[in-house]
Amino acid sequence: MTDGFGKGHHLHLIDGSAFIFRAYHALPPLTRRSDGLPMGAVAGFCNMVWKYLQDGKGSDQPTHAAVIFDHSARTFRNDIYPLYKANRPEPPEDLRPQFPLTREATRAFNIACIETEGFEADDIIASLACQARDAGGRVTIISSDKDLMQLVGGGVEMMDPIKGKPIGPDEVREKFGVGPERVVDVQALAGDSIDNVPGAPGIGIKTAAQLIEEYGDLETLLARAEEIRQPKRRQTLIDHAEQIRISRRLVELDCRMALDFSLESLEIREPEPEALLDFLARMELRSLTKRVAERFGTEAPTMAEAAPVPAAVAGPAAVPAVELPAIDRSLYVTIRDEAVLAEWLAEIAEKGVVAIDTETTGLDDMQAELVGVSLCTGPGRAAYLPLGHVDGAADLFGSGARAAGQMERERALAMLKPVLEDPAVLKIGQNIKYDWKMLARHGIRMAPLDDTMLLSYALNAGAHNHGMDELADLYLGHRCLPIKDLIGSGKAQINFSQVAIDKASEYAAEDAEVTWRLWHHLRPRLAANHVATAYERLERPMVAVLADMEMAGIRIDSDHLRRMSSAFAQKMAALEAEIHELAGGPFNVGSPKQLGEILFQRMGLAGGKQGKTGAYSTGAEVLEDLAAEGHELPGRVLDWRAISKLKSTYTDALPLHVNPETGRVHTCYSIAGAQTGRLASTDPNLQNIPVRTEEGRRIREAFVAAPGMRLVSLDYSQIELRILAHVAQIPALKQAFRDGIDIHAMTASQMFGVPVEGMDPSVRRRAKAINFGVIYGISGFGLARNLRIPRAEAQSFIDTYFERFPEIRAYMDRTVAGAKQDGFVRTLFGRRIMTPGINQSGPAAGGARRAAINAPIQGAAADIIRRAMIRMPDAIRHLPARMLLQVHDELVFEVEEGAVAELIEAARGIMQGAADPAVRLDVPLIVDAGHGLNWAQAH
DNA sequence: GCCCTCACG
DNA sequence: GACGTACGTGAGGGCT
Numbered sequence: 035m036t037d038g039f040g041k042g043h044h045l046h047l048i049d050g051s052a053f054i055f056r057a058y059h060a061l062p063p064l065t066r067r068s069d070g071l072p073m074g075a076v077a078g079f080c081n082m083v084w085k086y087l088q089d090g091k092g093s094d095q096p097t098h099a100a101v102i103f104d105h106s107a108r109t110f111r112n113d114i115y116p117l118y119k120a121n122r123p124e125p126p127e128d129l130r131p132q133f134p135l136t137r138e139a140t141r142a143f144n145i146a147c148i149e150t151e152g153f154e155a156d157d158i159i160a161s162l163a164c165q166a167r168d169a170g171g172r173v174t175i176i177s178s179d180k181d182l183m184q185l186v187g188g189g190v191e192m193m194d195p196i197k198g199k200p201i202g203p204d205e206v207r208e209k210f211g212v213g214p215e216r217v218v219d220v221q222a223l224a225g226d227s228i229d230n231v232p233g234a235p236g237i238g239i240k241t242a243a244q245l246i247e248e249y250g251d252l253e254t255l256l257a258r259a260e261e262i263r264q265p266k267r268r269q270t271l272i273d274h275a276e277q278i279r280i281s282r283r284l285v286e287l288d289c290r291m292a293l294d295f296s297l298e299s300l301e302i303r304e305p306e307p308e309a310l311l312d313f314l315a316r317m318e319l320r321s322l323t324k325r326v327a328e329r330f331g332t333e334a335p336t337m338a339e340a341a342p343v344p345a346a347v348a349g350p351a352a353v354p355a356v357e358l359p360a361i362d363r364s365l366y367v368t369i370r371d372e373a374v375l376a377e378w379l380a381e382i383a384e385k386g387v388v389a390i391d392t393e394t395t396g397l398d399d400m401q402a403e404l405v406g407v408s409l410c411t412g413p414g415r416a417a418y419l420p421l422g423h424v425d426g427a428a429d430l431f432g433s434g435a436r437a438a439g440q441m442e443r444e445r446a447l448a449m450l451k452p453v454l455e456d457p458a459v460l461k462i463g464q465n466i467k468y469d470w471k472m473l474a475r476h477g478i479r480m481a482p483l484d485d486t487m488l489l490s491y492a493l494n495a496g497a498h499n500h501g502m503d504e505l506a507d508l509y510l511g512h513r514c515l516p517i518k519d520l521i522g523s524g525k526a527q528i529n530f531s532q533v534a535i536d537k538a539s540e541y542a543a544e545d546a547e548v549t550w551r552l553w554h555h556l557r558p559r560l561a562a563n564h565v566a567t568a569y570e571r572l573e574r575p576m577v578a579v580l581a582d583m584e585m586a587g588i589r590i591d592s593d594h595l596r597r598m599s600s601a602f603a604q605k606m607a608a609l610e611a612e613i614h615e616l617a618g619g620p621f622n623v624g625s626p627k628q629l630g631e632i633l634f635q636r637m638g639l640a641g642g643k644q645g646k647t648g649a650y651s652t653g654a655e656v657l658e659d660l661a662a663e664g665h666e667l668p669g670r671v672l673d674w675r676a677i678s679k680l681k682s683t684y685t686d687a688l689p690l691h692v693n694p695e696t697g698r699v700h701t702c703y704s705i706a707g708a709q710t711g712r713l714a715s716t717d718p719n720l721q722n723i724p725v726r727t728e729e730g731r732r733i734r735e736a737f738v739a740a741p742g743m744r745l746v747s748l749d750y751s752q753i754e755l756r757i758l759a760h761v762a763q764i765p766a767l768k769q770a771f772r773d774g775i776d777i778h779a780m781t782a783s784q785m786f787g788v789p790v791e792g793m794d795p796s797v798r799r800r801a802k803a804i805n806f807g808v809i810y811g812i813s814g815f816g817l818a819r820n821l822r823i824p825r826a827e828a829q830s831f832i833d834t835y836f837e838r839f840p841e842i843r844a845y846m847d848r849t850v851a852g853a854k855q856d857g858f859v860r861t862l863f864g865r866r867i868m869t870p871g872i873n874q875s876g877p878a879a880g881g882a883r884r885a886a887i888n889a890p891i892q893g894a895a896a897d898i899i900r901r902a903m904i905r906m907p908d909a910i911r912h913l914p915a916r917m918l919l920q921v922h923d924e925l926v927f928e929v930e931e932g933a934v935a936e937l938i939e940a941a942r943g944i945m946q947g948a949a950d951p952a953v954r955l956d957v958p959l960i961v962d963a964g965h966g967l968n969w970a971q972a973h
Numbered sequence: 974g975c976c977c978t979c980a981c982g
Numbered sequence: 983g984a985c986g987t988a989c990g991t992g993a994g995g996g997c998t
Contacts, residue, residue, distance in 0.1 A: 224983080224984085225983090227983090235983090236983070237983075238983040238984045238985090239983085239984065239985090240983085240984070241983085622995095622996080624994095624995060624996070625995085625996055625997080626995095626996080627996075627997075628996090678994095678995090679993095679994085682993085682994055682995075683992095683993060683994060687993080687994085704991095707991080707992095708990060708991060709990075710989085710990060710991095712990065712991075713991095714990090714991055714992070715991085715992080716992065716993090717992095718992090718993085719991080719992045719993065721991075721992080722991080722992070722993085754989095806988085806989090807988060807989095809988090809989070810988040810989040810990090811987090811988065811989070812988065813986090813987050813988060814987090815986075815987050815988080816987055816988035817988075819987090819988080820988070876985075876986095877985050877986050877987080878986095880985085880986065880987060881986090881987075881988095881989095884987075884988065884989065885989070885990090887989085888988090888989040888990075889989085889990090891989090892989065892990060896990095922990090922991090
């Protein structure tokens, strides 16, 4: 049956079930718009297949391909061992209806789709692989399933579809400790809890590999089991010989299935555009449909109509749900005179809602110039108001003259101002803080506001990012015009003012329309998902507060930094000379790769560990260990690195961020950057200014108050532990916080039974590490590494800790169980954080579990300081003071010298009471304060 | 553009 | 029994 397939042919076998589960877990629970049918797995599956088809390249291009699926749960293995795969949970409810659709999808892509009653996909893959190999062809199995690794070798290899890396005999050996041909023997001994393969009790992969290495193969091992030296191991093998043989039959794949089709029939065929587009359109996968249509150069078919959204789900701010027509850029208007602008403003005032987007000459909203404003009042109703375009980049310099057909900027802004400040007109933006600041620089303080980025964040933090292109693709199935198409990239990049006005109109108006549509889609979902309060109280009000802080900026002493830079340069040069001397020759100290080779090859030091890329690890931990062994060079490198970091990231870089107009540094806060509700600070990041070392703290001296002013810093004391005490309801911890005693010393005292008085500092240090570890989802391994103690010791600390504070374990279990059931966790204040991957199995789930445990704690702390920040402007309005910075649990203010005490009193009151009245915490919030001429003094 | 390393809470 | 492991960020430099 294999005629026609042979030498020179290359068969790809795709593990369909693996694709489906990956797709299901990787994507948010998308549904088909017209009828709400779950569609996440189908969408992901189709995207993966399409990407696979597009990515094929060069000599690895397959000539034949098939997707193989499991047919039913019951297979011939259940006749051998009834409990086989009995542990396996049922697939999730919303995944089941998607299984048949993935088969349909495969056929729509015109790829052979194979499944056979009574056989697992793995057996079909094995049989096909063997036949193809025997016929002289090449085989690649697209899967990372370890059960398939026994097939590798002799012309068969695997490819991990996610990492894009081949899995050959070496990778198999790394995983199992033996070559592919002995994998089944190891698996038979080690068993598999997921598939419920019993194996030999007490023997894992490591031990199994060792035994097989020693005895050659499983049968020999079992026959000579009497010779095994370790008594327990010997007895296990003798007692369970039969069970091990059964396990072997369970894990060994069946290569001899009779197939009712020829390999030749798997030859690759181009998809038939019509059938494929028809299928994708029926699934309503808008974005992919469009992409596929583009690729085939045909028209994308129209999608089904949407069913009306039920009123209860839609909520008060909802617009009646009707299916919107597709985005049509040809409808856009360019506003070139007062009369047309006046018409648009009248329409906006009448509708009471407008989506707005500003176009500028750059990404820095403190320095870029306003180039235009786009407005959208509904589907197909969008306009662009060009204000600062110049005559283009036709030649190298352009004429630089103002382009014709634009309104005068100040006149247009004067007309816009009343509408943008009208409390009866809602302004919608995507990341509207940017536009708010651009307009604020022209005297317009926009209000009220909605932000589609923040709507998405309130609904789906943790599930995906919230940039416009991503949201448009995800929720509208629309691909936005890439900005690169207008301004290019790299060296040849121009700025938006140089883009021709008609092209700019299309792009800019589209952005406004996409924003309007996203709002129309997302806003009604707040209430149904119970995140309306989180959005209203924790997200929306941050825009104006942060915009004001960013515009205020902070003064820095550039001279101080420059002096530090040159001192650092000298020290680095001296260290570098020493290092080269010790190394026996020059090399780039800043290159971990070169350093690794010097240390572990040239100098032959032990302890070199190579990572995935084959590079030696030279992190601080490794170097510290080497230094402790008495080697000189690693210590010098650590010193060099510490200085190099301070110099390049801080003392060199910060002066470059001083705004020439204000003479101050203006960071930009991302509201929707972190998954937990924390802010992130960029350009420059002012949330990681050094503080832990003496030398680092000197950098804080460069952050100074303006003349006659002082910097004041207020920070929450132990806020995350206090939140833990409250949410996990830990009596001992709560009492300690109420009594105001040293929390780490109290923990140590409870755990080790020593009095707080005269406690050994190292005992307290350990308790502190555990307290923090708990917040992060502690593990024995992590604690051991942190404290540099044996793992067993660390584990016993943790055990003791959980014994003393059993409520913590209960909290962790409760949180993880909730995440598994709901797909998200919540903070005390109702912020929702999605937990994708929590239901995965294997090591990947560990990280998701820890993130789920941490998110409500870190998130609640973030909520509390947000609440304080939102109330702060009103609370300090009467004082000559401004809020400048936020560093997660710290707020930095600039205040006139004479009002320091008053400011501290007012700000502390707001911060300590920030949870009220939404949440009545069982523990007090305490805020420490400091002040001085610079940030180092204030801290 | 990715990886490594390291600064912060 | 063994796996891989602290949570959350952003920036700079090396290297492909």
